[in-house]
Amino acid sequence: xxxxxxxxxxxxxxxxxxxxxxxxxxxxxxxxxxxxxxxxxxxxxxxxxxxxxxxxxxxxxxxxxxxxxxxxxxxxxxxxxxxxxxxxxxxxxxxxxxxxxxxxxxxxxxxxxxxxxxxxxxxxxxxxxxxxxxxxxxxxxxxxxxxxxxxxxxxxxxxxxxxxxxxxxxxxxxxxxxxxxxxxxxxxxxxxxxxxxxxxxxxxxxxxxxxxxxxxxxxxxxxxxxxxxxxxxxxxxxxxxxxxxxxxxxxxxxxxxxxxxxxxxxxxxxxxxxxxxxxxxxxxxxxxxxxxxxxxxxxxxxxxxxxxxxxxxxxxxxxxxxxxxxxxxxxxxxxxxxxxxxxxxxxxxxxxxxxxxxxxxxxxxxxxxxxxxxxxxxxxxxxxxxxxxxxxxxxxxxxxxxxxxxxxxxxxxxxxxxxxxxxxxxxxxxxxxxxxxxxxxxxxxxxxxxxxxxxxx
Numbered sequence: 001x002x003x004x005x006x007x008x009x010x011x012x013x014x015x016x017x018x019x020x021x022x023x024x025x026x027x028x029x030x031x032x033x034x035x036x037x038x039x040x041x042x043x044x045x046x047x048x049x050x051x052x053x054x055x056x057x058x059x060x061x062x063x064x065x066x067x068x069x070x071x072x073x074x075x076x077x078x079x080x081x082x083x084x085x086x087x088x089x090x091x092x093x094x095x096x097x098x099x100x101x102x103x104x105x106x107x108x109x110x111x112x113x114x115x116x117x118x119x120x121x122x123x124x125x126x127x128x129x130x131x132x133x134x135x136x137x138x139x140x141x142x143x144x145x146x147x148x149x150x151x152x153x154x155x156x157x158x159x160x161x162x163x164x165x166x167x168x169x170x171x172x173x174x175x176x177x178x179x180x181x182x183x184x185x186x187x188x189x190x191x192x193x194x195x196x197x198x199x200x201x202x203x204x205x206x207x208x209x210x211x212x213x214x215x216x217x218x219x220x221x222x223x224x225x226x227x228x229x230x231x232x233x234x235x236x237x238x239x240x241x242x243x244x245x246x247x248x249x250x251x252x253x254x255x256x257x258x259x260x261x262x263x264x265x266x267x268x269x270x271x272x273x274x275x276x277x278x279x280x281x282x283x284x285x286x287x288x289x290x291x292x293x294x295x296x297x298x299x300x301x302x303x304x305x306x307x308x309x310x311x312x313x314x315x316x317x318x319x320x321x322x323x324x325x326x327x328x329x330x331x332x333x334x335x336x337x338x339x340x341x342x343x344x345x346x347x348x349x350x351x352x353x354x355x356x357x358x359x360x361x362x363x364x365x366x367x368x369x370x371x372x373x374x375x376x377x378x379x380x381x382x383x384x385x386x387x388x389x390x391x392x393x394x395x396x397x398x399x400x401x402x403x404x405x406x407x408x409x410x411x412x413x414x415x416x417x418x419x420x421x422x423x424x425x426x427x428x429x430x431x432x433x434x435x436x437x438x439x440x441x442x443x444x445x446x447x448x449x450x451x452x453x454x455x456x457x
Contacts, residue, residue: 001075008070010089017050018072018085041079049074053086065143092117098200100367103239111200115145115219118202122149122215125206130154136167138181142174145219146181149205154212156447162409163214163227178218178225187407192375194368195408197229204238212448228408230415230445232430235259237365240433248433256431258363262373265357266303267380267392269350273299275388294344300385302346306354307378309336314358415445 002019022044045054057063058081063073070088095117098110111118119133130152137143146167150160166185175181178198186195199205200222205215208226216225226233235255240248273292277285295302313332337351357377364370376399383391406413416426426443428434440454 002072003067003075004072004087005067005070008068008090009072009087013051013089014072014085014087018074018087021050022048040076041081041083044074044076045083049083049085051085051087055084056081057084058082069143069145095121101199101201101204101238101365103237103242106238106242107201107203109202111202111217111222111224113220113222115147115217118217118222118224119147119149121202122206122209122217125202126151126209131209134164138167138170138172139175140171140173142176144175147217149209149215149217151209151212154210154442154448154450155214156212156449159228159409159411159446160214163216167216175218176220178216178221178223181216181218182225187409191372191402191406193372193403193406193413194234194366195229195406195413197226197233197366198223198368199226200224201238207238207241208233210453211443212446212450228411228446230408230411230413231403232416232426232443232445234366234369235364235430241436245433245435252432255363255365258360259373261360262357262364262370263377264380264392265353265360266307266377267384267395269353270299270303270381271384271388271392274385288347288349291347291349295347296344297346298385299350300381302350303353303381304378306337306340306346306350307357307381310354310358311374411445416443 002014004014041056045056057066057073063082063084066084067073070090072085072087074083074085076082092114093112095109095112097108101110109121111121123131128151132150132152134148136146136148138146148160148163148167163185167181170181170184172180172184175184182194182196182198183189188195197208199208205217205224205226209215214227216227218225235252240252243251272279273288277288280288292299297305310333313336316332333355337355340346341348341351361370361374364373376395380392380395383395385391387394403414404412404418412418416430426445429439429443436454441451442448442453444451
């Protein structure tokens with residue numbers, strides 16, 4: 001008796017290499033089930049089924065899980081065990097180009113929703129027998145498959161054991177996406193900043209494994225998780241390693257400036273116009289005062305109105321797929337901005353500030369990292385409206401303290417800026433991008449077993 005779930009199997013595979021052989025083998029003299037008894041299951045697996053992935057099982061719960069996972073269970077009369085045949089064959093999306101991490105030069109392959117295909121994409125880039133994949137399941141009802149990938153002679157055992165312990169403690173009905181697992185195993189769920197990196201690029205995950213980090217691939221999602229994550233890793237993009245080192249260094253410095261602009265530009269506008277106009281040149285003060293003559297609101301209300309409008313446009317554009325969403329964002333921003341200035345609701349300088357802030361937030365490679373800056377931006381705006389520049393400085397102190405106390409699987413979140421790896425020269429591949437000839441050692445913040453990746457071992 002063959003039991004399977006109709007939509008989850010490859011019917012051609014099952015019919016050609018299992019059912020047909022079972023029907024024809026009963027007529028063969030070499031295959032006689034009479035008197036086999038305890039060897040009956042092994043004889044069928046050896047003589048009558050041409051599918052390589054086949055195993056015996058006698059646990060009913062595991063048998064049910066196998067059927068619901070797309071495997072076929074073969075029951076044999078008078079046998080105490082069953083045969084489980086790997087016949088998975090559900091519809092899958094092909095390997096496509098990553099949508100959230102596009103590059104000008106670099107691989108165009110991106111992860112899909114099938115775990116085995118994603119593992120294969122990583123294995124193609126790491127042809128090393130010491131690349132290990134530990135299979136696990138999470139979710140009491142969903143029983144979602146995941147793979148923990150690492151390079152055995154590079155990874156730090158403490159980080160790897162911490163990953164195992166946190167995943168084993170997950171107790172929830174269903175894990176439908178890697179983000180749900182990320183929220184359940186991260187260090188501080190109250191922080192607006194991500195402590196686990198995610199990527200849909202196989203080359204980014206492979207590069208992280210070579211650095212001694214741990215990758216977590218979750219079934220049904222194209223996003224892989226990478227631990228530990230730090231400020232340095234979240235500020236890097238895959239294209240940094242496919243461009244000239246001089247260009248990548250300049251781009252990384254620009255990203256650093258973009259981070260400060262995304263966080264502080266509106267708050268600085270509020271503080272200077274409301275409390276410290278003497279800090280700006282006299283001619284600019286006259287222009288600023290003239291542009292705000294017809295504006296009925298204070299600077300903080302003006303800034304909040306425009307920032308909330310931009311967030312609404314961003315959300316609307318992300319919910320509408322294709323070129324229509326892009327058109328809504330561009331046209332909506334232009335029309336609303338121009339109309340707001342002509343109506344005297346906001347000043348022209350405020351439009352420039354909001355536009356620069358929005359562009360700067362898109363310059364950050366990690367969407368979650370940029371979202372944390374967007375959240376903190378509103379807090380800085382409130383502080384600037386109450387205390388001026390003193391409020392901004394207070395916010396910077398509190399934010400710096402929060403980042404300094406954050407950890408990612410036992411690794412300081414601010415590494416290498418916090419001092420961990422500073423003496424070993426980790427800033428050569430964090431603050432800037434040094435030539436690859438000058439980076440013979442792996443990053444030291446993960447404490448890898450094998451520290452050298454170039455030259456003599």
